[in-house]
Amino acid sequence: MQKAVQRQQTRDRILDAAEELFAHRGYEGVSVRQIMSQAGADVSLAYYHFKSKRDLFDQVMLRKAETLNALRLKALEALERRHPDDAPTIEEIIGAFTKPLLELLADNHEEWQHYFQLIAQINSSSEWGGELMTRYFDPLVSRFIEALRKALPECSNEDLYWSYHFLSGALTLTFAETGRIDNLSGGVCRSSDMRAINDRMPAFLAAGFRALADKPRD
Amino acid sequence: MQKAVQRQQTRDRILDAAEELFAHRGYEGVSVRQIMSQAGADVSLAYYHFKSKRDLFDQVMLRKAETLNALRLKALEALERRHPDDAPTIEEIIGAFTKPLLELLADNHEEWQHYFQLIAQINSSSEWGGELMTRYFDPLVSRFIEALRKALPECSNEDLYWSYHFLSGALTLTFAETGRIDNLSGGVCRSSDMRAINDRMPAFLAAGFRALADKPRD
DNA sequence: GTCTATAGCTTGATAGAC
DNA sequence: GTCTATCAAGCTATAGAC
Numbered sequence: 001m002q003k004a005v006q007r008q009q010t011r012d013r014i015l016d017a018a019e020e021l022f023a024h025r026g027y028e029g030v031s032v033r034q035i036m037s038q039a040g041a042d043v044s045l046a047y048y049h050f051k052s053k054r055d056l057f058d059q060v061m062l063r064k065a066e067t068l069n070a071l072r073l074k075a076l077e078a079l080e081r082r083h084p085d086d087a088p089t090i091e092e093i094i095g096a097f098t099k100p101l102l103e104l105l106a107d108n109h110e111e112w113q114h115y116f117q118l119i120a121q122i123n124s125s126s127e128w129g130g131e132l133m134t135r136y137f138d139p140l141v142s143r144f145i146e147a148l149r150k151a152l153p154e155c156s157n158e159d160l161y162w163s164y165h166f167l168s169g170a171l172t173l174t175f176a177e178t179g180r181i182d183n184l185s186g187g188v189c190r191s192s193d194m195r196a197i198n199d200r201m202p203a204f205l206a207a208g209f210r211a212l213a214d215k216p217r218d
Numbered sequence: 219m220q221k222a223v224q225r226q227q228t229r230d231r232i233l234d235a236a237e238e239l240f241a242h243r244g245y246e247g248v249s250v251r252q253i254m255s256q257a258g259a260d261v262s263l264a265y266y267h268f269k270s271k272r273d274l275f276d277q278v279m280l281r282k283a284e285t286l287n288a289l290r291l292k293a294l295e296a297l298e299r300r301h302p303d304d305a306p307t308i309e310e311i312i313g314a315f316t317k318p319l320l321e322l323l324a325d326n327h328e329e330w331q332h333y334f335q336l337i338a339q340i341n342s343s344s345e346w347g348g349e350l351m352t353r354y355f356d357p358l359v360s361r362f363i364e365a366l367r368k369a370l371p372e373c374s375n376e377d378l379y380w381s382y383h384f385l386s387g388a389l390t391l392t393f394a395e396t397g398r399i400d401n402l403s404g405g406v407c408r409s410s411d412m413r414a415i416n417d418r419m420p421a422f423l424a425a426g427f428r429a430l431a432d433k434p435r436d
Numbered sequence: 437g438t439c440t441a442t443a444g445c446t447t448g449a450t451a452g453a454c
Numbered sequence: 455g456t457c458t459a460t461c462a463a464g465c466t467a468t469a470g471a472c
Binding site: 006007010041042044045048 | 455456457458
């Protein structure tokens with residue numbers, strides 16, 4: 001039993017190191033050697049625990065996606081239970097989508113920050129964005145879009161998907177905490193100010209959804 | 219004179235090849251050899267025309283940023299000339315920010331698509347996003363934010379900067395054309411449908427700006 | 437300005453001892 | 455399971471002929 005525990009711990013240390021380095025420098029910007037050096041283990045162990053560098057990357061993506069998707073689904077289902085007859089507001093549904101991220105960051109900032117930085121890069125990558133985001137997140141996203149459809153029955157499918165797409169861009173960039181808004185605003189705003197984000201993002205995006213839903217059809 | 223022309227042509231071919239490959243696979247995912255092979259020239263020529271791989275990358279970024287910034291400034295100034303006394307609407311200002319991208323894509327799709335894919339990756343990169351986007355785009359962005367401030371005098375500085383930040387995420391992801399919305403929507407929406415984007419993005423984002431500007435202050 | 441050739445290093449991945 | 459040692463390939467960058 002002790003062996004199995006240690007095995008899992010080593011595996012996790014490798015995944016943690018890979019997550020952080022991939023998040024900062026991208027898949028191609030990091031070598032297996034650098035990952036194992038940060039994990040404090042020998043290079044050959046990477047290939048004992050994982051099939052290849054690419055397999056290691058996939059496991060990094062998958063590990064936290066499962067946790068995040070489960071929390072988001074739980075938040076949405078709790079919201080729907082509170083509205084057995086009517087539909088929740090757009091703000092509430094978007095809140096169920098974003099609140100889990102804020103809570104995970106509040107609990108363990110560094111660890112989840114690395115993951116969200118990684119997701120932001122993948123989402124914007126022309127090579128991997130379409131395939132990987134679809135694989136890891138779209139089943140859950142479809143579930144959220146269903147909820148949004150019920151709350152905006154007059155909204156066309158196209159408007160709904162484009163609205164979600166704009167949301168996705170704003171969300172992933174925001175949680176990447178690149179520091180750009182700090183520079184642009186001369187210090188007035190800070191990338192890491194999760195309270196400022198929570199106060200603004202759902203309202204901003206919900207207004208966008210409504211604007212497209214209410215827009216007169218051509 | 220002929221020599222100077224050929225020199226410039228070779229330089230441009232190298233920049234074109236670098237732009238396309240960096241856009242698809244990122245800075246670290248591409249070798250100078252691959253770039254020069256695509257450009258149809260010898261590896262050593264890369265180091266004749268550019269100081270290093272990183273210098274080549276910087277020149278790729280700079281070349282089109284200058285064109286794009288100039289067109290955006292022209293669009294904003296033309297808009298302001300049409301409103302000598304009153305302020306333009308938020309939609310019009312956002313339109314002046316996004317229309318140049320659509321026009322450049324309409325004229326020369328492939329070339330500018332590569333550049334926008336590159337920008338999307340840089341913007342979302344935790345390593346480079348803050349620094350490079352600031353360097354290449356923030357002077358112009360500050361000019362746009364000034365115009366938005368005039369159109370939304372009741373809006374706080376913080377709300378303005380955060381609103382622009384959400385805009386930036388939505389915009390760069392959209393023009394990256396990753397194909398994700400094609401997958402998510404089951405083909406209902408297409409990443410490359412610039413008409414659909416032009417019909418929706420300014421309205422979506424303008425509504426977001428107004429929602430934050432009108433939000434009661436705590 | 438464009439080539440050949442190569443220095444000096446790092447890469448992903450594996451074989452085999454213990 | 456964890457090490458040492460290593461391979462073949464690819465990398466950035468430069469020196470020097472023409």
